[in-house]
Amino acid sequence: MSGNFFIDITFWVVSFLIILGSVYVVTARNIFRGAIGLSFVFICVAIIFFLLNAEFLGVVQILVYVGAVSVLIAFAVMFIKDVVDGSKYSKYRLLSAFLCSFLFFVLIFISQVTEWNSMDSIENEDALAGLEGFYFEESESGSILIKKAEVLSDGVNKGVFINSTLSIGSSLISNFLIPLQVIGFILISALIGSLTIIRQRRKQ
Protein backbone atom coordinates (compact mmCIF):
# COMPACT_ATOMS: atom_id res chain seq x y z
CA MET A 1 0.00 0.00 0.00
CA SER A 2 2.89 2.38 0.68
CA GLY A 3 3.87 2.27 -3.00
CA ASN A 4 0.34 3.24 -3.98
CA PHE A 5 0.40 6.06 -1.45
CA PHE A 6 3.55 7.57 -2.91
CA ILE A 7 2.17 7.18 -6.45
CA ASP A 8 -0.96 9.07 -5.39
CA ILE A 9 1.04 11.85 -3.74
CA THR A 10 3.24 12.19 -6.82
CA PHE A 11 0.18 12.20 -9.06
CA TRP A 12 -1.55 15.00 -7.15
CA VAL A 13 1.58 17.15 -6.93
CA VAL A 14 2.42 16.66 -10.61
CA SER A 15 -1.13 17.33 -11.82
CA PHE A 16 -1.25 20.50 -9.71
CA LEU A 17 2.02 21.57 -11.36
CA ILE A 18 0.63 20.72 -14.81
CA ILE A 19 -2.47 22.88 -14.33
CA LEU A 20 -0.43 25.70 -12.80
CA GLY A 21 2.05 25.55 -15.70
CA SER A 22 -0.72 25.47 -18.31
CA VAL A 23 -2.40 28.52 -16.79
CA TYR A 24 0.99 30.26 -16.79
CA VAL A 25 1.52 29.38 -20.48
CA VAL A 26 -1.77 30.97 -21.55
CA THR A 27 -1.59 33.99 -19.24
CA ALA A 28 2.09 35.03 -19.33
CA ARG A 29 2.75 38.39 -20.94
CA ASN A 30 6.36 37.47 -21.66
CA ILE A 31 6.15 34.92 -24.45
CA PHE A 32 9.58 33.39 -23.85
CA ARG A 33 8.65 32.64 -20.24
CA GLY A 34 5.50 31.06 -21.61
CA ALA A 35 7.63 28.77 -23.82
CA ILE A 36 9.76 27.78 -20.80
CA GLY A 37 6.56 27.01 -18.87
CA LEU A 38 5.36 24.92 -21.80
CA SER A 39 8.47 22.70 -21.66
CA PHE A 40 7.92 22.38 -17.90
CA VAL A 41 4.36 21.17 -18.58
CA PHE A 42 5.73 18.66 -21.12
CA ILE A 43 8.13 17.22 -18.54
CA CYS A 44 5.33 16.93 -15.96
CA VAL A 45 3.11 15.14 -18.49
CA ALA A 46 5.98 12.71 -19.10
CA ILE A 47 6.04 12.03 -15.34
CA ILE A 48 2.29 11.27 -15.53
CA PHE A 49 3.03 8.77 -18.33
CA PHE A 50 5.67 7.07 -16.20
CA LEU A 51 3.13 6.81 -13.36
CA LEU A 52 0.66 5.24 -15.80
CA ASN A 53 3.18 2.52 -16.76
CA ALA A 54 3.63 3.99 -20.24
CA GLU A 55 7.41 4.13 -20.16
CA PHE A 56 7.87 4.13 -23.93
CA LEU A 57 5.43 7.02 -24.36
CA GLY A 58 7.10 8.97 -21.56
CA VAL A 59 10.50 8.62 -23.23
CA VAL A 60 9.02 9.61 -26.60
CA GLN A 61 7.35 12.61 -24.93
CA ILE A 62 10.65 13.80 -23.52
CA LEU A 63 12.51 13.16 -26.79
CA VAL A 64 10.01 14.72 -29.17
CA TYR A 65 8.18 17.36 -27.14
CA VAL A 66 10.88 18.58 -24.75
CA GLY A 67 13.69 17.99 -27.23
CA ALA A 68 12.20 19.07 -30.55
CA VAL A 69 8.90 20.94 -30.23
CA SER A 70 10.12 23.25 -27.45
CA VAL A 71 13.21 24.11 -29.50
CA LEU A 72 11.05 24.84 -32.55
CA ILE A 73 8.86 27.14 -30.44
CA ALA A 74 11.98 28.85 -29.08
CA PHE A 75 12.99 29.48 -32.71
CA ALA A 76 9.53 30.85 -33.44
CA VAL A 77 9.85 33.25 -30.49
CA MET A 78 12.75 34.92 -32.38
CA PHE A 79 10.25 36.35 -34.88
CA ILE A 80 8.48 38.38 -32.21
CA LYS A 81 9.55 41.98 -31.93
CA ASP A 82 8.55 42.71 -28.32
CA VAL A 83 9.06 39.44 -26.51
CA VAL A 84 8.56 40.97 -23.07
CA ASP A 85 5.04 42.24 -23.76
CA GLY A 86 4.20 40.37 -26.94
CA SER A 87 1.37 38.09 -25.94
CA LYS A 88 -1.76 40.21 -26.11
CA TYR A 89 -5.36 39.23 -25.56
CA SER A 90 -7.97 39.52 -28.26
CA LYS A 91 -11.33 41.19 -27.66
CA TYR A 92 -13.06 37.84 -27.23
CA ARG A 93 -11.22 37.04 -23.99
CA LEU A 94 -14.22 36.94 -21.64
CA LEU A 95 -16.41 35.09 -24.12
CA SER A 96 -13.73 32.42 -24.66
CA ALA A 97 -13.16 32.08 -20.91
CA PHE A 98 -16.89 31.48 -20.42
CA LEU A 99 -17.00 29.01 -23.34
CA CYS A 100 -13.98 27.01 -22.13
CA SER A 101 -15.20 26.77 -18.53
CA PHE A 102 -18.59 25.61 -19.82
CA LEU A 103 -16.87 22.96 -21.97
CA PHE A 104 -14.76 21.91 -18.96
CA PHE A 105 -17.83 21.33 -16.80
CA VAL A 106 -19.58 19.45 -19.61
CA LEU A 107 -16.54 17.18 -20.02
CA ILE A 108 -16.35 16.53 -16.26
CA PHE A 109 -20.08 15.79 -16.15
CA ILE A 110 -19.82 13.31 -19.04
CA SER A 111 -16.76 11.57 -17.58
CA GLN A 112 -18.45 11.21 -14.18
CA VAL A 113 -21.81 10.03 -15.51
CA THR A 114 -20.47 7.41 -17.91
CA GLU A 115 -19.75 4.00 -16.44
CA TRP A 116 -16.39 2.91 -17.81
CA ASN A 117 -15.29 -0.71 -17.85
CA SER A 118 -12.84 -1.53 -15.11
CA MET A 119 -9.70 -3.65 -15.30
CA ASP A 120 -11.08 -5.68 -12.38
CA SER A 121 -13.88 -6.97 -14.58
CA ILE A 122 -11.52 -9.06 -16.74
CA GLU A 123 -12.18 -12.65 -15.76
CA ASN A 124 -10.61 -14.51 -18.65
CA GLU A 125 -7.55 -16.13 -17.09
CA ASP A 126 -5.68 -16.35 -20.36
CA ALA A 127 -6.18 -12.64 -20.88
CA LEU A 128 -4.93 -11.86 -17.37
CA ALA A 129 -1.89 -14.07 -17.90
CA GLY A 130 -1.19 -12.43 -21.22
CA LEU A 131 -1.45 -8.92 -19.77
CA GLU A 132 0.95 -9.80 -17.00
CA GLY A 133 3.48 -11.32 -19.33
CA PHE A 134 3.09 -14.96 -18.37
CA TYR A 135 2.16 -16.52 -21.66
CA PHE A 136 3.46 -18.31 -24.66
CA GLU A 137 2.03 -18.25 -28.13
CA GLU A 138 0.68 -21.43 -29.68
CA SER A 139 0.01 -21.59 -33.37
CA GLU A 140 -3.10 -23.56 -34.17
CA SER A 141 -4.40 -23.75 -37.74
CA GLY A 142 -3.11 -20.33 -38.68
CA SER A 143 -4.28 -18.32 -35.70
CA ILE A 144 -2.01 -17.61 -32.76
CA LEU A 145 -3.50 -18.41 -29.36
CA ILE A 146 -2.29 -17.27 -25.97
CA LYS A 147 -1.89 -20.02 -23.39
CA LYS A 148 -1.28 -19.43 -19.75
CA ALA A 149 2.22 -20.53 -18.90
CA GLU A 150 2.48 -20.05 -15.15
CA VAL A 151 0.37 -19.53 -12.11
CA LEU A 152 -0.40 -15.85 -11.60
CA SER A 153 1.60 -14.14 -8.93
CA ASP A 154 -0.37 -12.28 -6.27
CA GLY A 155 -0.44 -8.53 -5.93
CA VAL A 156 0.09 -7.82 -9.61
CA ASN A 157 -1.46 -4.49 -10.51
CA LYS A 158 -4.11 -5.07 -13.14
CA GLY A 159 -3.51 -3.09 -16.28
CA VAL A 160 0.25 -3.12 -15.87
CA PHE A 161 1.85 -4.63 -18.92
CA ILE A 162 5.16 -6.40 -18.75
CA ASN A 163 7.40 -5.26 -21.59
CA SER A 164 4.94 -2.76 -23.06
CA THR A 165 7.48 -1.54 -25.61
CA LEU A 166 7.51 -4.96 -27.27
CA SER A 167 3.72 -4.95 -27.43
CA ILE A 168 3.62 -1.43 -28.87
CA GLY A 169 6.11 -2.51 -31.53
CA SER A 170 4.12 -5.56 -32.51
CA SER A 171 0.90 -3.48 -32.52
CA LEU A 172 2.50 -0.98 -34.86
CA ILE A 173 3.36 -3.63 -37.42
CA SER A 174 0.18 -5.70 -37.09
CA ASN A 175 -2.98 -3.92 -35.90
CA PHE A 176 -1.90 -0.40 -36.85
CA LEU A 177 0.11 -1.04 -40.02
CA ILE A 178 -1.97 1.20 -42.32
CA PRO A 179 -2.09 4.14 -39.84
CA LEU A 180 1.69 3.83 -39.43
CA GLN A 181 2.17 4.19 -43.19
CA VAL A 182 -0.23 7.16 -43.23
CA ILE A 183 1.75 8.82 -40.41
CA GLY A 184 4.94 8.35 -42.42
CA PHE A 185 3.27 9.94 -45.43
CA ILE A 186 2.04 12.86 -43.30
CA LEU A 187 5.54 13.43 -41.88
CA ILE A 188 7.07 13.41 -45.36
CA SER A 189 4.44 15.79 -46.72
CA ALA A 190 4.83 18.14 -43.72
CA LEU A 191 8.60 18.17 -44.30
CA ILE A 192 8.28 18.89 -48.02
CA GLY A 193 5.49 21.39 -47.40
CA SER A 194 7.41 23.42 -44.84
CA LEU A 195 10.50 23.46 -47.09
CA THR A 196 8.34 24.62 -50.00
CA ILE A 197 6.74 27.38 -47.92
CA ILE A 198 10.04 28.67 -46.57
CA ARG A 199 11.99 28.53 -49.86
CA GLN A 200 12.57 32.02 -51.20
CA ARG A 201 11.34 32.54 -54.74
CA ARG A 202 14.09 33.68 -57.08
CA LYS A 203 13.50 37.18 -58.35
CA GLN A 204 13.28 37.05 -62.12
Add this chain to the structure above:
Amino acid sequence: MTLDSLLILSAAVFCIGLYGILSKTNIVSTIMSIELMFNGIIIAAVSFSRFTPSALLMNNSSDVSSFALNTALSGHVFGVFIISIAAAESALALALVFVMFNKKSSVDIVDFNELKG
Protein backbone atom coordinates in the same frame (compact mmCIF):
# COMPACT_ATOMS: atom_id res chain seq x y z
CA MET B 1 -4.83 8.07 -9.15
CA THR B 2 -8.10 6.93 -10.65
CA LEU B 3 -9.56 7.18 -14.14
CA ASP B 4 -11.86 10.00 -13.01
CA SER B 5 -9.07 12.22 -11.70
CA LEU B 6 -6.99 11.61 -14.82
CA LEU B 7 -9.93 12.54 -17.06
CA ILE B 8 -10.48 15.73 -15.06
CA LEU B 9 -6.77 16.59 -15.47
CA SER B 10 -6.97 15.91 -19.20
CA ALA B 11 -10.14 18.02 -19.58
CA ALA B 12 -8.53 20.86 -17.60
CA VAL B 13 -5.41 20.90 -19.78
CA PHE B 14 -7.52 20.70 -22.95
CA CYS B 15 -9.79 23.57 -21.91
CA ILE B 16 -6.89 25.78 -20.80
CA GLY B 17 -5.31 25.21 -24.22
CA LEU B 18 -8.59 26.04 -25.96
CA TYR B 19 -8.85 29.24 -23.93
CA GLY B 20 -5.32 30.15 -25.00
CA ILE B 21 -6.17 29.62 -28.67
CA LEU B 22 -9.35 31.67 -28.51
CA SER B 23 -8.07 34.55 -26.39
CA LYS B 24 -4.56 35.28 -27.71
CA THR B 25 -3.69 37.19 -30.85
CA ASN B 26 -0.03 36.17 -31.10
CA ILE B 27 0.50 33.20 -33.45
CA VAL B 28 3.27 31.69 -31.27
CA SER B 29 0.97 31.71 -28.22
CA THR B 30 -1.64 29.96 -30.35
CA ILE B 31 0.83 27.24 -31.36
CA MET B 32 1.81 26.74 -27.71
CA SER B 33 -1.84 26.37 -26.74
CA ILE B 34 -2.38 23.79 -29.51
CA GLU B 35 0.48 21.75 -28.04
CA LEU B 36 -1.22 21.96 -24.62
CA MET B 37 -4.44 20.59 -26.15
CA PHE B 38 -2.52 17.71 -27.74
CA ASN B 39 -1.02 16.87 -24.33
CA GLY B 40 -4.45 16.77 -22.71
CA ILE B 41 -5.67 14.36 -25.36
CA ILE B 42 -2.65 12.05 -24.93
CA ILE B 43 -3.23 11.94 -21.16
CA ALA B 44 -6.82 10.83 -21.80
CA ALA B 45 -5.77 8.15 -24.32
CA VAL B 46 -3.08 6.66 -22.06
CA SER B 47 -5.32 6.65 -18.98
CA PHE B 48 -8.08 4.87 -20.89
CA SER B 49 -5.51 2.34 -22.02
CA ARG B 50 -4.37 1.87 -18.42
CA PHE B 51 -7.73 1.67 -16.64
CA THR B 52 -10.30 0.28 -19.09
CA PRO B 53 -9.85 -3.10 -20.80
CA SER B 54 -10.54 -3.69 -24.46
CA ALA B 55 -13.78 -5.49 -25.31
CA LEU B 56 -11.86 -8.38 -26.85
CA LEU B 57 -10.36 -9.21 -23.45
CA MET B 58 -13.70 -9.21 -21.62
CA ASN B 59 -14.95 -12.33 -23.39
CA ASN B 60 -14.75 -15.06 -20.81
CA SER B 61 -15.36 -18.10 -22.94
CA SER B 62 -13.02 -17.96 -25.89
CA ASP B 63 -9.25 -18.18 -26.17
CA VAL B 64 -7.25 -14.98 -26.32
CA SER B 65 -5.31 -14.20 -29.46
CA SER B 66 -2.25 -11.98 -29.60
CA PHE B 67 -4.36 -9.57 -31.66
CA ALA B 68 -6.68 -9.09 -28.67
CA LEU B 69 -3.71 -8.71 -26.34
CA ASN B 70 -2.18 -6.02 -28.53
CA THR B 71 -5.43 -4.02 -28.51
CA ALA B 72 -4.87 -3.46 -24.77
CA LEU B 73 -2.13 -0.99 -25.70
CA SER B 74 -4.07 0.94 -28.34
CA GLY B 75 -3.96 4.08 -26.21
CA HIS B 76 -0.16 4.03 -26.17
CA VAL B 77 -0.06 3.61 -29.95
CA PHE B 78 -2.53 6.47 -30.36
CA GLY B 79 -0.26 8.57 -28.12
CA VAL B 80 2.72 7.84 -30.38
CA PHE B 81 0.65 8.82 -33.42
CA ILE B 82 -0.54 12.06 -31.79
CA ILE B 83 3.03 12.97 -30.81
CA SER B 84 4.27 12.46 -34.39
CA ILE B 85 1.36 14.51 -35.78
CA ALA B 86 2.16 17.26 -33.27
CA ALA B 87 5.82 17.29 -34.31
CA ALA B 88 4.89 17.59 -37.99
CA GLU B 89 2.35 20.29 -37.16
CA SER B 90 4.79 22.40 -35.18
CA ALA B 91 7.41 22.22 -37.95
CA LEU B 92 4.80 23.38 -40.44
CA ALA B 93 3.62 26.10 -38.06
CA LEU B 94 7.17 27.42 -37.72
CA ALA B 95 7.36 27.68 -41.51
CA LEU B 96 4.06 29.56 -41.54
CA VAL B 97 5.31 31.97 -38.84
CA PHE B 98 8.40 32.57 -40.97
CA VAL B 99 6.30 33.42 -44.05
CA MET B 100 3.97 35.65 -42.00
CA PHE B 101 6.94 37.55 -40.62
CA ASN B 102 8.40 37.94 -44.12
CA LYS B 103 5.13 39.30 -45.52
CA LYS B 104 4.23 41.93 -42.94
CA SER B 105 7.03 41.73 -40.33
CA SER B 106 4.41 40.93 -37.71
CA VAL B 107 3.19 37.71 -36.13
CA ASP B 108 -0.07 39.12 -34.82
CA ILE B 109 -3.05 37.33 -36.33
CA VAL B 110 -5.11 40.54 -36.21
CA ASP B 111 -2.91 41.88 -39.02
CA PHE B 112 -3.80 38.97 -41.26
CA ASN B 113 -7.51 39.47 -41.86
CA GLU B 114 -7.54 39.96 -45.62
CA LEU B 115 -10.09 37.18 -46.04
CA LYS B 116 -12.53 38.99 -43.74
CA GLY B 117 -15.68 39.84 -45.67
